[in-house]
Amino acid sequence: MSDENPTLPYPEADAEHPTLVIPGGAQTADAAAPARRKRWPWVLLIIVVVLALLAVAGELLVRAILPGVVRSIVVEQLDLPADQQLDVDAYGILLPQLIGGRLDSLHLSTDSVTIQGITGAADVTAKGVPLRGGDLAGASGTITVDESQFTTLLSSTDLPVDQVAFDAPDATVSGSVQVLGLALPVSVTVTPGVVDGDLQLTPQGISVGGIVLDADRVQDTLGSVGAALTKTQTICIADQLPAGITITGLKITGTRAVIDVDVNGAIVTDDSLQQPGTCPRG
Template identity: 75%
Template sequence: MSDDNRTLPYPDPDAQHPTLVIPGRTDGTDAVAAPRRRRRRWPWVLLIMVVVLALLAVAAELLTRAILPGVVRSIVIEQLDLPADQQLDVEADGILLPQLIGGRLDALHLSTDSVTLEGITGAADVTASGVPLRGGDLAGAEGTIRIDESQFTALIGRTDLPVDTVTLDAPNATVAGSVTVLGVAIPVSLTVTPGVAEGDLELTPVGLSVGGLKVDADQVGSSLGSLGADLTRTQRICIADQLPAGLTLTGLEIDGSEAVIDVDVDGGIATDPTLLEKGVCPAD
């Protein structure tokens, strides 16, 4: 073979074509990729725990509100010796769970469309504050009692007024009856403005008619003597003996055809049985 056609040697591959280094590789074998950074999961876990606790709190609150009215209703009916089927609505203010933990309710509302206490029947609405759940006196309580004309008639029946019927027409009440003068029954109608004074009912005369004729109060007083004086003077009526001793009258006004009586309730009525008994009127 001639020298003109010499075979050239292959180039050294390492010299002309250097091996490229692939990131992540350290040799000719497959390299293991670097592990990814794990995301922190604790904020999500915390959020889920908060949501679960909130749902449990809501469920407990709803359960408490469902159970509490029945418990309170049973206690009130038992203490006041009311019929087992007595209608009585119970509602508590605020969020109950913290109050139950603290052992005292901020405010408790009791209402009924008709209840009979010591012979008086009417609608009642009472709000008690600071109600202890483990026994003890109330911080206080107040409410209203609404009675119709027949019940109001029974309340003032012991006055010196001739009371046969009573008509309520805000803001006054008209008492109708008859008086006997020289053996003759004379119809009398007296219009009064009801109120409360020192826990007693107070009836202040504002109009008078005798035999269907409107007359001046001074004329009646002079012509009928002591009877006329009784008709025209302000009447004070104690009804403490018709109400539980723990109730005190604080106000009275006529609303349409009903009498609305405001009462203050002694906080000790929750622990003192004597306050549930009839009160006492002073001797005449």
């Protein structure tokens, strides 16, 4: 430029000429960005809470429905009455188990069930229960019977069994034997147990005609009949239980006999295991 038209300098910033901030400019945008970013944790938290509530609702729904479904299947498989009382409990978180198609553990219990003519309480826990068909990984539990039902279990023994009275840990078997055409009342106190799936009764004391006698005296007095009364009895009861159930233990508790059982996992798919077992013929 020529000296006739000199360029004038910009005035210095001072209180008379403040710098104006344009609304919506870079500073405002930078200030708003953190506010928008702060909303995301809350959104994620809400999503997590909703998903958790849905999972809980699904778990509660499964727990409400599953017992009825399992009960129906068990009643049908074992040919039990339609009104059979049966409590069903599943353990652990069920939704992942349902997705995987197998329940880790299932507990079944009833105060009274009749199987093959024997009535008692049952308490069984099944492991690895398939939901799309197949065998159980295994199952075990107890069957509890009273004195009258235990008497029925002893029907094939050589002992005179008209009735049984429990006196833990023993049981007293009472009946009569024929001696010279006369019915002689006899009571034998035995300790019950299980050997190789069979009941075993070990005599502890014998009363003949109300008189307590030792084993030698009984044999001398009653001969072969006395020998049968004093020997340990082994009784097969497999024909009174489904073939897929094996007894593994027995103890007298109060007025009940508690029988430990092992259940073949294939009992749910193999009809033959649901039928009565067999005993060797003597």
